[in-house]
Amino acid sequence: MFIKVNKDKCTGCETCLSSCPYDAIIVKDGKADITELCQLCRSCLSVCPEGAIFEVEEEADKKEKAQGSGVWVFAEQRDGELAGVSFELLGAGRRLAEKLGGEVSAVLFGGSAAGAEELIRWGADKVYHCDDGMFGAFNDEPYAGLLAELITQYRPEIVLAGATPIGRSFFPRVAARLKTGLTADCTSLDIDGETKNLLQVRPAFGGNIMATILCPHTRPQMATVRPRVMKRGEYDASRKGEVVKIRADNVKSRTKVIETIREVSEMSVNLQEANIIVSGGRGMGGEKGFQLLFDLAEALGGCVGASRAAVDEGWIPYRHQVGQTGKTVGPKLYIACGISGAVQHLVGMQSSDIIVAINKNPDAPIFSVATYGIVGDLFEILPLLTKKIKEVKGA
Amino acid sequence: MKIVVCVKQVPDTAEVRINPETNTLIRDGVESIINPYDMHAIEAGLQIREKTGGKVTVLTMGPPQAENALREAISMGVDDAVLLTDRSFAGSDTWATAYALSKAIEHLGADVILCGKQAIDGDTAQVGPEIAEFLDIPHIAYIRKIEDVKEGRIVVQRLMDEGYDLMESSLPVLLTVVRELNVPRMPSLKGKMAAKKAGIKKLTAADIGAEESKLGLRGSPTQVRNIFAPEAKRDRKIIDGTNEEIIDALVKELTGLKCL
Numbered sequence: 334m335f336i337k338v339n340k341d342k343c344t345g346c347e348t349c350l351s352s353c354p355y356d357a358i359i360v361k362d363g364k365a366d367i368t369e370l371c372q373l374c375r376s377c378l379s380v381c382p383e384g385a386i387f388e389v390e391e392e393a394d395k396k397e398k399a400q401g402s403g404v405w406v407f408a409e410q411r412d413g414e415l416a417g418v419s420f421e422l423l424g425a426g427r428r429l430a431e432k433l434g435g436e437v438s439a440v441l442f443g444g445s446a447a448g449a450e451e452l453i454r455w456g457a458d459k460v461y462h463c464d465d466g467m468f469g470a471f472n473d474e475p476y477a478g479l480l481a482e483l484i485t486q487y488r489p490e491i492v493l494a495g496a497t498p499i500g501r502s503f504f505p506r507v508a509a510r511l512k513t514g515l516t517a518d519c520t521s522l523d524i525d526g527e528t529k530n531l532l533q534v535r536p537a538f539g540g541n542i543m544a545t546i547l548c549p550h551t552r553p554q555m556a557t558v559r560p561r562v563m564k565r566g567e568y569d570a571s572r573k574g575e576v577v578k579i580r581a582d583n584v585k586s587r588t589k590v591i592e593t594i595r596e597v598s599e600m601s602v603n604l605q606e607a608n609i610i611v612s613g614g615r616g617m618g619g620e621k622g623f624q625l626l627f628d629l630a631e632a633l634g635g636c637v638g639a640s641r642a643a644v645d646e647g648w649i650p651y652r653h654q655v656g657q658t659g660k661t662v663g664p665k666l667y668i669a670c671g672i673s674g675a676v677q678h679l680v681g682m683q684s685s686d687i688i689v690a691i692n693k694n695p696d697a698p699i700f701s702v703a704t705y706g707i708v709g710d711l712f713e714i715l716p717l718l719t720k721k722i723k724e725v726k727g728a
Numbered sequence: 729m730k731i732v733v734c735v736k737q738v739p740d741t742a743e744v745r746i747n748p749e750t751n752t753l754i755r756d757g758v759e760s761i762i763n764p765y766d767m768h769a770i771e772a773g774l775q776i777r778e779k780t781g782g783k784v785t786v787l788t789m790g791p792p793q794a795e796n797a798l799r800e801a802i803s804m805g806v807d808d809a810v811l812l813t814d815r816s817f818a819g820s821d822t823w824a825t826a827y828a829l830s831k832a833i834e835h836l837g838a839d840v841i842l843c844g845k846q847a848i849d850g851d852t853a854q855v856g857p858e859i860a861e862f863l864d865i866p867h868i869a870y871i872r873k874i875e876d877v878k879e880g881r882i883v884v885q886r887l888m889d890e891g892y893d894l895m896e897s898s899l900p901v902l903l904t905v906v907r908e909l910n911v912p913r914m915p916s917l918k919g920k921m922a923a924k925k926a927g928i929k930k931l932t933a934a935d936i937g938a939e940e941s942k943l944g945l946r947g948s949p950t951q952v953r954n955i956f957a958p959e960a961k962r963d964r965k966i967i968d969g970t971n972e973e974i975i976d977a978l979v980k981e982l983t984g985l986k987c988l
């Protein structure tokens with residue numbers, strides 16, 4: 334498929350220019366022209382007042398798509414423990430499978446037999462489990478090699494992983510090897526009623542824009558899914574399923590994990606899985622200020638996040654950074670303290686369920702996304718809040 | 729040591745917005761920059777060169793105006809700049825982009841290939857690992873420190889959620905880097921002069937021996953169906969009163985919402 338301009342109809346009015354996210358439309362000799370930058374997003378189709386922009390189907394568009402059936406989810410484990418996103422993927426996988434017909438299977442590399450059973454209770458009909466020692470720690474080549482092998486053998490229609498450091502690192506290798514598409518960091522998945530294609534919605538341009546991506550002709554359709562946006566499946570302790578043991582005979586690895594070093598202090602900083610995040614910005618004034626946040630996070634049982642300004646000041650390590658160049662988070666509760674709310678910060682946290690903002694400047698943009706806004710001095714408010722929460726929780 | 733750094737020219741996305749009424753982009757005055765992560769990749773390339781000797785080449789695939797990004801990289805001190813540009817690359821998704829870049833890298837030769845963790849326009853973080861797969865070489869993503877690099881072997885720290893992994897790889901290898909790795913240097917005066925005069929090498933699809941069917945739209949398994957503005961949401965509420973009143977009210981609300 335490609336997009337064309339009917340030069341007879343085009344009046345050169347330039348309306349279409351600003352509709353293009355990719356700067357792909359230029360005006361040449363008084364007429365609009367679509368350049369090679371076009372990504373086929375179709376944004377321009379509807380804006381032309383003359384109806385001069387249209388799409389052209391090619392033979393290739395009609396070609397038979399590869400077959401496959403069933404939804405697979407990659408169940409991530411770290412240190413033998415299943416990552417929460419695995420259960421969310423099973424929930425999402427079930428909903429897709431209901432619309433498509435077919436089974437939901439989980440793939441578990443490393444991890445335990447008990448973990449495999451747990452995946453069944455969370456909604457997997459089948460679990461492909463390889464407990465070979467080389468899968469204990471995450472290593473791209475063996476993970477990619479074995480998953481590609483399994484997909485080639487069993488031909489699922491859809492394969493999902495968490496958009497975590499692990500999923501986002503090795504899924505691209507698998508997709509490249511299988512010559513199929515991969516959509517990164519999806520926040521919503523659905524099935525197109527007509528074509529049965531997977532509709533993959535994801536943020537782009539730092540979250541300012543959402544895009545729906547299709548993988549119409551190749552199978553499987555692959556996506557990584559942002560943690561904490563999909564609802565978990567139903568847990569059923571009596572659910573039965575099948576565990577298929579997998580052997581890893583011909584996987585190679587040219588990289589080696591020498592050592593895994595944990596840097597989590599008392600407070601875990603696995604922000605993407607946190608239910609509650611207490612985040613601070615330049616307004617915290619320094620490391621001492623951040624101590625107030627650690628106190629509150631501890632009282633709440635949450636993690637500490639930060640704006641880039643605070644990270645750049647060296648008050649807290651980069652791994653705590655939330656935003657466009659940090660982590661994207663979606664906790665139940667996000668408390669932003671002394672953060673102005675620059676768009677680069679907002680894109681990383683605005684999908685949180687409830688946002689509380691504490692800022693002394695009533696015009697700070699953070700208030701535009703806050704469920705509850707508190708205009709005041711955080712140095713007064715935070716200690717009181719921590720104390721109050723301890724009281725409530727202690728009771 | 730032959731080092732290739734892949735850089736992408738991106739719009740300064742902070743300013744790209746969508747007009748929710750017309751579903752079109754508001755882009756007035758949006759500048760193009762080198763993808764911020766790629767700046768760290770350039771710096772890493774220069775630092776490896778300082779240690780092992782060799783040559784740093786920056787490579788970008790993009791329209792002719794992406795040359796500006798390459799000149800900026802030259803001003804930081806890279807030896808060579810290559811612009812991969814051809815009409816047949818039109819509409820490439822990450823698969824087709826990685827394929828084309830991998831063919832170009834094959835053509836150039838490389839021991840270490842550096843990419844940014846992700847590009848801030850697409851935010852996919854897929855091109856780096858996909859290039860490695862096409863080249864059939866290993867990759868390690870999210871490098872926050874290069875501990876040691878010598879002939880045939882590299883040791884790095886890979887940033888993970890709970891800490892980091894100390895990783896070893898054979899060469900050639902592809903690394904994607906995070907901001908923690910280093911602070912990109914400023915261009916020197918000499919570098920700026922060099923950037924003005926430098927010749928930019930151009931490569932086309934034919935030059936790198938790429939298969940037509942794997943390029944551009946035809947080679948791209950994914951398609952963008954449509955774009956739209958993120959929905960604005962939530963009821964907002966400013967809590968007023970004395971500090972004590974505010975906190976009581978807040979804790980009550982949060983308890984009601986089962987947040988505590």
Ligand SMILES: Cc1cc2nc3c(=O)[nH]c(=O)nc-3n(C[C@H](O)[C@H](O)[C@H](O)COP(=O)(O)OP(=O)(O)OC[C@H]3O[C@@H](n4cnc5c(N)ncnc54)[C@H](O)[C@@H]3O)c2cc1C
Pocket residue numbers: 613614615616617639640641642643654655656657658659660670671672673674675676677678681691692693694697709710711712742764
């Ligand atoms: C390409 C790019 C990528 C970026 N990526 C990110 C990113 O990933 N994450 C990110 O966060 N930023 C990012 N930024 C930076 C972003 O633009 C902002 O500069 C940054 O978020 C500002 O941080 P801040 O809100 O902590 O600081 P400021 O903007 O300085 O805000 C501090 C706030 O604290 C308030 N305050 C001060 N004292 C008190 C007090 N005693 N009590 C209450 N309130 C107080 C002030 O009113 C102010 O609103 C990026 C920028 C660029 C260009």
Ligand SMILES: Nc1ncnc2c1ncn2[C@@H]1O[C@H](COP(=O)(O)O)[C@@H](O)[C@H]1O
Pocket residue numbers: 734735736763765766769787788789790822825829842843844845846847848850851852853854855856
């Ligand atoms: N067109 C391109 N030209 C050169 N390098 C690119 C290009 N697209 C992506 N890259 C590299 O791949 C990284 C990840 O990009 P992305 O997968 O688009 O998020 C970037 O930081 C660049 O190093």
